[in-house]
Amino acid sequence: MRKSNIILSLIFFYSIFIIAIPLIFPGTVIDLSENILSLMVSIVIYLVLFLLGVYYRLEEKNLSTKELSFIAIYSTFAAVARIPFYSLPGIQPCSYLILVVGYVFGPLIGCMIGANVAIISNLILGQGAWTVYQIIAWGFIGVVGGLLNRSQNKTPNKWVLSIIGFVLGFIFGWIMDLWTWMTSTPSLSFNSFLIVGLKSLPFDLAHAIGNFLFLYFFGIKSINILQRHRQRFMIVYENDIIGKEKDIKRKKTELPY
Numbered sequence: 001m002r003k004s005n006i007i008l009s010l011i012f013f014y015s016i017f018i019i020a021i022p023l024i025f026p027g028t029v030i031d032l033s034e035n036i037l038s039l040m041v042s043i044v045i046y047l048v049l050f051l052l053g054v055y056y057r058l059e060e061k062n063l064s065t066k067e068l069s070f071i072a073i074y075s076t077f078a079a080v081a082r083i084p085f086y087s088l089p090g091i092q093p094c095s096y097l098i099l100v101v102g103y104v105f106g107p108l109i110g111c112m113i114g115a116n117v118a119i120i121s122n123l124i125l126g127q128g129a130w131t132v133y134q135i136i137a138w139g140f141i142g143v144v145g146g147l148l149n150r151s152q153n154k155t156p157n158k159w160v161l162s163i164i165g166f167v168l169g170f171i172f173g174w175i176m177d178l179w180t181w182m183t184s185t186p187s188l189s190f191n192s193f194l195i196v197g198l199k200s201l202p203f204d205l206a207h208a209i210g211n212f213l214f215l216y217f218f219g220i221k222s223i224n225i226l227q228r229h230r231q232r233f234m235i236v237y238e239n240d241i242i243g244k245e246k247d248i249k250r251k252k253t254e255l256p257y
Contacts, residue, residue, distance in 0.1 A: 102143065133176055
């Protein structure tokens with residue numbers, strides 16, 4: 001198993017742990033809703049895991065420095081795309097951007113960009129315990145995008161992609177509902193979670209419809225653009241190969257034996 005996949009698994013299990021903390025240790029020092037230090041530590045742990053993921057992808061030669069630059073630029077672009085729509089509750093164009101980049105570049109890159117979007121955009125919109133849940137939710141969308149296209153060279157069906165985006169809009173909302181449920185309800189029960197979910201239903205529906213429309217009209221075009229961009233990272237010029245072969249031959253002839 002690749003080390004980068006192990007890191008992705010660690011991110012998944014750590015996210016489960018983060019969600020479970022308020023249920024298992026409510027009101028304690030590690031409860032994100034009660035302690036700002038725990039929140040910052042959690043974000044730092046995510047960043048460390050993502051940096052390890054980048055390191056191992058570089059080590060496995062599955063990631064180039066150009067792709068690394070692309071991750072930073074695309075994360076910033078997707079985060080900025082969220083800000084103009086902030087006044088429209090539930091409309092999140094960054095969700096569609098995260099899904100399509102995960103589709104093209106794989107689960108780990110999709111997860112990293114999803115997490116970066118939450119951290120970067122909240123530098124302007126405001127950080128809080130919700131940031132970690134947004135990291136989990138958007139990271140999950142990026143992972144789903146990567147899992148939809150394991151070969152990373154197919155063009156998806158527009159309707160299928162749009163419907164998946166629609167469903168992910170609700171899943172994102174349910175993850176955020178967990179934060180609301182665990183931090184603002186006096187008693188944690190299924191009924192109280194259902195009430196929170198019903199209150200957020202209009203926003204979740206708006207998010208889902210927004211995802212559907214963005215993916216229906218721009219999804220395939222965005223994927224094609226990203227696939228062409230990704231292919232540029234994989235170009236190896238023949239002259240470079242010939243030059244390397246000559247260097248190897250020259251080194252062999254210089255050996256004393």
